[in-house]
Each structure stands twice: as structure tokens, then as C-alpha cells.
Amino acid sequence: MLNETKKEVDLLDLKNIVESKHKIMGLDLGxxxxxxxxxxxxxxxxxxxxTIQYSGINDLVDELxxxxxxxxxxxxxIGLPIxxxxxxxxxxxxxxxxxxxxxxxxxxxxxxxxxxLSTAAVDRFYETSSKTRQKRINQKKDIDNLxxxxxxxxxxxxxxxxx
Numbered sequence: 001m002l003n004e005t006k007k008e009v010d011l012l013d014l015k016n017i018v019e020s021k022h023k024i025m026g027l028d029l030g031x032x033x034x035x036x037x038x039x040x041x042x043x044x045x046x047x048x049x050x051t052i053q054y055s056g057i058n059d060l061v062d063e064l065x066x067x068x069x070x071x072x073x074x075x076x077x078i079g080l081p082i083x084x085x086x087x088x089x090x091x092x093x094x095x096x097x098x099x100x101x102x103x104x105x106x107x108x109x110x111x112x113x114x115x116x117l118s119t120a121a122v123d124r125f126y127e128t129s130s131k132t133r134q135k136r137i138n139q140k141k142d143i144d145n146l147x148x149x150x151x152x153x154x155x156x157x158x159x160x161x162x163x
Contacts, residue, residue: 009109014075015159017109018043022074025067026152028115028144029078029095029102034060035144037152038071043159046152048145061105068106076108079115079151113155115147 009017018024021041028035034052039045049071052063067073078099081091096112103110 007109009075009111011077011111011113011155011158012162014077014109014111014155015043015163018074021072023071024075024077024152024156025064025071025073026148026155027076027078027099027102028148028151029098030054030144033144035146035148036064036067037145037149038067038073039152039156043156046149046156048142048149051142051144057101061102064102064106068108074108076103076106076110077113077152077155078110079148080112082114082116084116111155113151113158115151 014024018039023041024039024043026035026037026039026046028037032054034054036049036052037046038049040047049067052060054060078095080088080095083089083092099110099112
């Protein structure tokens with residue numbers, strides 16, 4: 001049974017929602033992989049947690065439920081691909097639609113954060129000329145969870161600067 005989805009909140013409201021010892025989960029939603037990160041307990045930083053292979057909504061919800069319980073997650077920040085001109089395009093709507101499906105299973109407050117260039121920024125750390133096929137596959141998995149940490153870190157920095 002689906003829960004009633006919490007409404008999107010303003011990012012600055014998350015600091016008031018997340019109490020001591022509770023964490024915020026960051027998500028970088030892709031078609032094949034979902035990068036997951038977790039804030040530190042004091043909300044001072046973001047840590048990459050894992051990359052989930054997307055095989056269907058039920059499996060994804062099961063994995064996210066386990067992470068939420070294990071890490072005492074009380075809110076989510078979801079990366080939203082904004083166009084370079086600041087507008088939302090088809091990919092933004094796709095992420096909003098996928099997010100709504102996921103969030104319908106959880107009663108957590110959430111917000112979106114501009115993820116422009118997050119994957120590109122993380123990808124720069126992995127640039128090398130010669131890689132085996134397996135290393136490239138593993139790199140993609142690493143990039144997804146690091147991109148989610150990059151997104152969450154940006155949101156946390158915004159909260160700190162504006163509190």
C-alpha cells in the first residue's frame with residue numbers, strides 16, 4: 001500500500017526537520033543506476049554510500065527502506081537536472097515523475113537540488129587515458145554515488161550559508 005507522500009519542502013526547512021543524530025539522504029536518479037549518499041549526523045558533510053542498479057521500483061524501494069532504517073534518515077535531497085539557462089526540461093520532468101513514484105512509499109520530507117554538472121565534476125577525478133572495460137564499469141558505479149554526495153554536499157552548504 002502506498003503512503004501519502006509528504007510535500008516538497010524548502011531546502012532551508014530541512015535543517016529544522018532533521019534533528020541531532022538523524023541524517024539526510026541524497027539521491028542521484030538515473031535510468032540504470034541510482035547514486036545514494038548520506039549526510040553526517042551533524043549535517044556538516046555528505047558521504048557517498050552506494051550505487052543501486054535500477055531493476056524496478058519495488059526492488060529500489062526495498063533497498064532505500066533498508067538504508068533509511070539503518071541510517072536513521074529523516075529527509076531526502078534529490079538531484080534535479082536543470083538546463084544551463086535555469087529552466088526545467090524533459091529530463092527534469094522525468095526525474096520529478098520517478099521521484100514521485102519513489103516518494104509515494106515514504107513519509108519523508110524532501111526537496112530537489114540543482115544537479116547541473118555534478119556528474120561532470122566527479123568524472124574529472126576519474127580521467128585517465130587507458131582503462132580496462134571492468135574499471136570503466138566500476139567507475140560508472142563510483143561516479144553515481146559520488147555525484148549523489150556532490151549534490152547533497154551542495155545542498156548542505158546552501159543550508160549552512162543561509163541559516
